[in-house]
Amino acid sequence: MPLASPRPKSCLAMTLCCLLLSRGMLLHAQTAISEEPIRAKHAMVVTIHHDATDAGLAILKQGGNAIDAAVAVAFTLAVVYPQAGNLGGGGFMLIRNHNGKTHFIDYREKAPAAATRDMYLDEQKNVIPELSTVGYKASGVPGTVAGLVYAQSHFGKLTLQQDMAPAIHFATDGYVLSAEEAQNLRNKLLSRFPTSAHIFQRDGEFYKEGDTFRQPLLAATLTRIAANPEEFYKGEMAKQIASFEQAGGGLITAADLAAYEVKDREPIKGTYHGYKIITAPPPSSGGIVLVEILNMLSTYDLPKLGADRSAPQVHVITEAFRRAYMDRADYLGDPDFTPQPIKEMANPAYAAAWRSSIQPNSPTPSKDLVRPAGFMPPPPQLQPVAHESTQTTHFSIVDADGNAVANTFTLNNTFGSGVTVDGLGFLMNDEMDDFASKMGVPNMYGLIQGPANSIGPGKRPLSAMTPTIVTTKGSLFHHARLAFVLGTPGGSTIITTVANDFLSVADNGLNIQQAADAPRFHHQYLPDRLDLEKKFSPQVADQLKDMGYTVNRLAVADEHNPGTWGDSELIAVDPKTHELLGGHDNRRNYGKAAGY
Incomplete structure (x- = not known):
């Protein structure tokens, strides 16, 4: 059912007009780095790219709801942020409507029917370099188009053509590249594939700052999808994708595309200090690990331990990270194939048993961790490992009726597999690398996962993506009210970054902009190392070393952005004025929070 009764449909031209005029009409625009959030009375859009933010806001002003705006933003990011925004990838959309009803739209990629557990190993059972990360065989069946179309048709107010009009506009007429964006397009992976090098690098005549980047093939593809989205999975476009993949040695067939289905799952829910947490269920590990x-941490008074990012606070939070990531390593995968001990992991008594092992002034070495007895099933004995991409993107939206969307989607690595589909102009994912390629071999991040995430036909790979919506708990006399919309990219650091952001505002009094920009810390059980962003206080880092932590302050967890990770695009609701507060992560120079 739609979230509200549809308004009369506007013509396509109105959307484009609204989009083109939106920069001049905005009441709020983030023009300089500030510790103060952007404020708006009615609606808010926060994304990593200013054109995508404008597209979402234009749709809201045209009469669309938060889901329409999310569809517009996502398709626009496929044009203006090609390293992560996508048609050839997948992700998750968390929706909470103004009446409190929630949906988790799972449009994660799926393994092709021909996929096998050892498909990336040689005869000696060693991982073949790059086979799961680069080129045709790295791709799973994409889910983005199906997921966005599902969300729009079930919960939107406008038409798909209206919601896709901004993306078609930017693909047709182009958008102006900043210096950072032009540099991003020089990615060496793109240079390895002729179609990608032609589209994104002008066959070696690289784009420069101030150039307009147009994508006519992608514009034609988007126009075809807007007219008939089924074509992507069951029509001529599906045949084009399958023929292209198979000609390059990929596994995706027309039958794989036709069999793809979106899952509308029940979100994970929890509570914390007067808030209700609504977050991602498996095949995301993010929500249950966050809960x-x-x-x-629920019995700690964090401010009494010290200020935000003080050593005493970082210590107890890190020890919670360590223990939750141990459970993540052993148990989680695709819930459609493997039972998940979600209730056991969310049990407050289990958390209390884990908490009792946290020492007040010293870390517990990961090798010495002993899981509390009597709560969880025995963990699997073999532990495969899967790669976690750091190149994803998240956006947050709230509309004038109070509907909220947190959406995180990805191609996996930067520019996915590097392969652009001939004649269609969009990049394919390398999401098969999120499965475990080989048992017991640590990946480049040292992140371990259990056999539940082994490769199998039709399976969805485990993810750390954690789109999250937080409300007040409500009571018998008062409805729960929207409080925060949260999320970030960052691979294995996603869950800890969302936790960092939430704790900073909920417990430590930071505003949503300060939380987005605050230095991050991360521990994932193995390797037994506390990662700190480069701008983290050296004094606090030294205090943590003195406590016994192995501290890495160079943030090598994200090889694409040395010294930083993540990109929090956040919304809060002012509990006093009920204004919407937008916090765009200033680690990225071309994003924006904007509202009206």
Whole structure:
């Protein structure tokens, strides 16, 4: 059912007009780095790219709701942020309507029917370099188009053509590249594939700052999808994709595309200090690990331990990270194939048992961790490992009726597999690398996962993506009210970044902009190392070393952005004025929070 009764449909030209005029009409625009959030009375859009923010806001002003705006933003990011925004990838959309009803739209990629557990190993059972990360065989069946169309048709107010008009506009007429964006397009992976090098690099005549980047093939593809989205999975476009993949040695067939289905799942829910947490269920590991972390921290008064990012606070939060990531390593995968001990992991008594092992002034070495007995099933004995991409993108939207969307989607690595589909102009994912390629071999991040995430036909790979919506708990006499919309990219650091952001505002009094910009810390059980962003206080880092932590302050967890990770695009609701507060992560120079 739609979230509200549809308004009369406007013509396509109105959307484009609204989009083109939107920059002049905005009441709020983030023009300089500030510790103050952007404020708006009615609606807010926060994304990593200013054109995508404008597209979402234009749709809201045209009469669309938060879901329409999310569809517009996502398709626009496929044009203006090609390293992560996508048609050839997948992700998750968390929706909460103004009446409190929630949906988790799972449009994660799926393994092709021909996929096998050892498909990336040689005869000696060693991982073949790049086979799961580069080129045709790295791709899973994309879910983005199906997911966005599902969300729009079930919960939107406008038409798909209206919601896709901004993306078609930017693909047709182009958008102006900043210096950072032009540099991003020089990616060496793109240079390895002729179609990608032609589209994104002008066959070696690289784009420069101030150039207009047009994508006519992608514009034609978007126009075809807007007219008939089924074509992507069951029509001529599906045949084009399958023929292209198979000609390059990929596994995706027309039958794989036709069999793809979106899952409308029940979100994970938890509570913390007067808030209700609504977050991602498997095949995302993010939500349940976040809830487990917060359950462990629920009896602490963090401000009494010290200020935000003080050593005493970082210590107890890190120990919660360590324990929750141990459970993540052993148990989680695709819930359609493997039972998940979600209730056990979310059990407050289990969190209390874990909490009792946290020492007040010293870390517990990961090798010495002993899971509390009597709560969880025995963990699998073999532990495969899967790669976690750091190149994803998240956006947050709230509309004038109070409907909220948190959406995180990805191609996996930067520019995915590097392969652009001939004649269609969009990049394919390398999401098969999020499965475990080989048992017991640590990946480049040292992140371990259990056999539940082994490769199998039709399976969805485990993810750390954690789109999250937080409300007040409500009571018998008062409805729960929207409080925060949260999320970030960052691979294995996603869950800890969302936790960092939430704890900073909920417990430590930072505003949503300060939380987005605050230095991050991360521990994922193995390797036994506390990662700190480069701008983290050296004094606090030294205090943590003195406590016994192995500290890495160079943030090598994200090889694409040395010294930083993540990109929090956040919304809060002012509890006193009920204004919407937008916080755009200033680690990225071309994003924006904007509202009206």
